[in-house]
Amino acid sequence: MQLRGTFTADGSSLGGGRMLGEVDLPSAGAALEHWLGLTDPDDAFSLLIGFGSVCDPCTTDGRSYCLVIEIDQISGEQVEAELSCVDEVSCHPLCSTSTCDDPGTGECL
Secondary structure, three states: OEEEEEEOOOOOEEEEEEEEEEEEHHHHHHHHHHHHOOOOHHHHHHHHHOOOOOOEOOOOOOOOOEEEEEEEEEEEEOOOOOOOOOOOOOOOOOOOOOOOOOHHHOOOO
């Protein structure tokens, strides 16, 4: 991934950002299976082509299994927030099906 844009000197904000990168679908196998129910990269590309995506050769090995990602005009500002780790499957605080007594105290696996 590459991220370019106009950053403030203190790093507190970004304007006019552009992110470029590629996702090597065979390397993303576990995520594909979890989110899309797919275990074969060919099936993943068949699905993505239906949305107008293109199969490009990966820069790492030249095989046509990479999804090129480009996000243009990213902007953002620094926010005050505390990061915490929760079990995303059963305890995420934003999930209406959380099974923890208090999802805010979920534990990482």
